[in-house]
Amino acid sequence: MSLNPATLARVQFAFTVSFHIIFPTMSIGLAMFLAVIEGLWLKTKDDLYLQIYRFWLSIFAMGFGVGVVTGIVLSFEFGLGFAKFAQLAGPAVGPMIALEVLTSFFLEAGFLGIMLFGMHRVGPKLHFFATCMVALGTLLSASWILSANSWMQTPDGVAVRDGRLVVINWWHVVNNPSWLVRLPHMLSAAYLTASFLVAGVGAWYLLQGKHLAFAKKSVALGTAFATVLIAGQVFIGDILYGTMLKYQPSKMQAAEGFWGKESASPAPYYWVIAPDQKGQRNRFALGIPYLGSIWLTHSLHGRVEGLKNTPRDAQPIMGMVFYGFRIMYGIAILMFAVATASLWLRWKRRLFTTRWFLRCLVTMTPSGIVATLGGWYLAETGRQPWVIFGMLRTIDAVSPVPAQTLLATLIAFVCIYAFFVTAFLIFIARIIRRGPESASIHAEASGSLKNALRRQVLDRANANAAVGR
Amino acid sequence: MLKNLSSTFTKILGFLVPVLVGVTFFFAIIGVFGLGIAVAGLLVAVIGAVVLVRRVPAEGDAR
Numbered sequence: 001m002s003l004n005p006a007t008l009a010r011v012q013f014a015f016t017v018s019f020h021i022i023f024p025t026m027s028i029g030l031a032m033f034l035a036v037i038e039g040l041w042l043k044t045k046d047d048l049y050l051q052i053y054r055f056w057l058s059i060f061a062m063g064f065g066v067g068v069v070t071g072i073v074l075s076f077e078f079g080l081g082f083a084k085f086a087q088l089a090g091p092a093v094g095p096m097i098a099l100e101v102l103t104s105f106f107l108e109a110g111f112l113g114i115m116l117f118g119m120h121r122v123g124p125k126l127h128f129f130a131t132c133m134v135a136l137g138t139l140l141s142a143s144w145i146l147s148a149n150s151w152m153q154t155p156d157g158v159a160v161r162d163g164r165l166v167v168i169n170w171w172h173v174v175n176n177p178s179w180l181v182r183l184p185h186m187l188s189a190a191y192l193t194a195s196f197l198v199a200g201v202g203a204w205y206l207l208q209g210k211h212l213a214f215a216k217k218s219v220a221l222g223t224a225f226a227t228v229l230i231a232g233q234v235f236i237g238d239i240l241y242g243t244m245l246k247y248q249p250s251k252m253q254a255a256e257g258f259w260g261k262e263s264a265s266p267a268p269y270y271w272v273i274a275p276d277q278k279g280q281r282n283r284f285a286l287g288i289p290y291l292g293s294i295w296l297t298h299s300l301h302g303r304v305e306g307l308k309n310t311p312r313d314a315q316p317i318m319g320m321v322f323y324g325f326r327i328m329y330g331i332a333i334l335m336f337a338v339a340t341a342s343l344w345l346r347w348k349r350r351l352f353t354t355r356w357f358l359r360c361l362v363t364m365t366p367s368g369i370v371a372t373l374g375g376w377y378l379a380e381t382g383r384q385p386w387v388i389f390g391m392l393r394t395i396d397a398v399s400p401v402p403a404q405t406l407l408a409t410l411i412a413f414v415c416i417y418a419f420f421v422t423a424f425l426i427f428i429a430r431i432i433r434r435g436p437e438s439a440s441i442h443a444e445a446s447g448s449l450k451n452a453l454r455r456q457v458l459d460r461a462n463a464n465a466a467v468g469r
Numbered sequence: 470m471l472k473n474l475s476s477t478f479t480k481i482l483g484f485l486v487p488v489l490v491g492v493t494f495f496f497a498i499i500g501v502f503g504l505g506i507a508v509a510g511l512l513v514a515v516i517g518a519v520v521l522v523r524r525v526p527a528e529g530d531a532r
Contacts, residue, residue: 220522224518224522227518227522228515228518228519231494231498231511231514231515231518232511232515234495234498234499235498235499235507235508235511237499238498238499238500238507294496294501295499295501298500298501298502298503333495336491336495337491339518340487340488340490340491340494341487341491343487343518343521343522344483344486344487346521346522346525347521347525348483349525
């Protein structure tokens with residue numbers, strides 16, 4: 001890989017967007033989880049729900065903050081790193097990003113304060129309303145961003161006149177051919193991410209023998225949500241596969257790892273390949289016989305199209321697309337297996353005592369995040385060499401910025417984001433180590449630094465008095 | 470001897486049944502048997518899971 005400006009601009013965007021996507025995925029999922037939990041608390045008045053709410057609220061708040069900060073960088077990168085893209089796509093993508101700000105950011109900004117600090121300042125129903133509005137805000141944000149990104153994947157409703165892009169049908173721009181399939185796929189991914197986070201932390205406490213009531217409820221809730229969601233996700237995933245096969249065949253050809261015009265019959269399903277892009281062949285391939293035909297063509301002897309059906313200069317890099325897809329799909333299969341096992345163990349009344357299953361849940365804690373990253377690599381690398389599929393090539397979209405500038409800012413981003421992720425992980429580890437009981441104290445509404453400090457002083461004084469007694 | 474055999478059989482069954490049910494549902498939901506069966510499989514899976522989760526309290530849980 002040579003250090004030319006185009007490569008550096010792409011690496012920089014890939015790095016910053018990969019880092020960013022982790023946090024919205026968590027906050028979209030956790031916001032909805034918090035709304036459900038607070039609703040259950042209002043309905044049942046069971047304080048355990050309130051404890052779960054407060055515990056995850058701290059983690060949500062931190063993830064939300066990092067997500068907002070890292071998201072702002074991306075808007076600037078559109079203009080600074082990919083000026084020609086911003087210039088051409090501005091009339092279509094610009095209003096969608098502006099609408100994200102107007103609808104979701106305003107909603108989140110208005111209600112986040114009440115959600116985080118208003119538990120003792122407003123009534124429980126108003127607080128629940130605030131939580132629902134924040135969850136709705138995250139959902140709207142995902143909708144606009146997915147609409148803009150889906151337009152880049154399957155552009156519609158525009159025409160190029162005198163070298164400029166003109167919107168001729170707004171509804172077709174927003175509701176482009178892939179949006180309504182990609183949106184539920186992304187939302188499900190976010191909700192699954194939250195479900196496995198919650199179940200994983202609960203399982204860890206169960207293995208440690210700590211906070212048992214909280215842990216059992218977390219495992220029960222996390223696995224229940226995951227079970228329902230993963231079935232829907234697999235279904236939507238298959239519909240999305242068909243949509244992308246229709247509109248972006250090159251992406252799906254690369255994702256399956258076949259080169260020839262047609263695969264052998266029956267086609268294997270490859271799990272490991274060593275692709276040779278120059279030679280247009282696989283140096284090595286390992287797969288399960290027949291499974292490719294069964295899964296991809298829904299017949300025992302069906303053939304699968306290979307990447308040679310796409311002209312060389314319009315082919316994505318197979319290795320990146322293939323492994324992005326395999327990571328996402330492999331984790332989805334694992335999630336499905338875990339969900340099935342959870343139902344079976346629930347039926348046998350062994351959900352909280354089967355240690356191998358609890359260890360499995362702990363291992364799967366970050367699985368949603370990894371799968372989402374895999375899915376985004378599939379989506380973005382599979383669209384290459386286009387930045388707007390079929391309209392503008394990535395190489396033509398890059399700004400005339402010197403390589404040194406891009407390299408320097410890339411190094412700066414790596415350093416700053418390393419600090420962010422370290423702080424975030426330390427913060428989360430500390431919350432989990434402290435446990436849910438202390439979360440109840442630390443998530444108390446303060447409203448001001450003075451009040452917060454006064455409360456801490458009072459807590460400490462009470463604790464000292466208790467020790468003295 | 471018979472008791473050991475029975476216990477091993479139960480363990481194998483306890484592994485095989487969820488695996489077979491899971492694989493069947495997975496294949497159905499991803500459309501291997503057609504879109505109609507995929508939709509039906511999804512509905513059965515989701516409704517079944519919801520009913521099971523609501524009706525069967527997980528052992529010793531806090532509900």
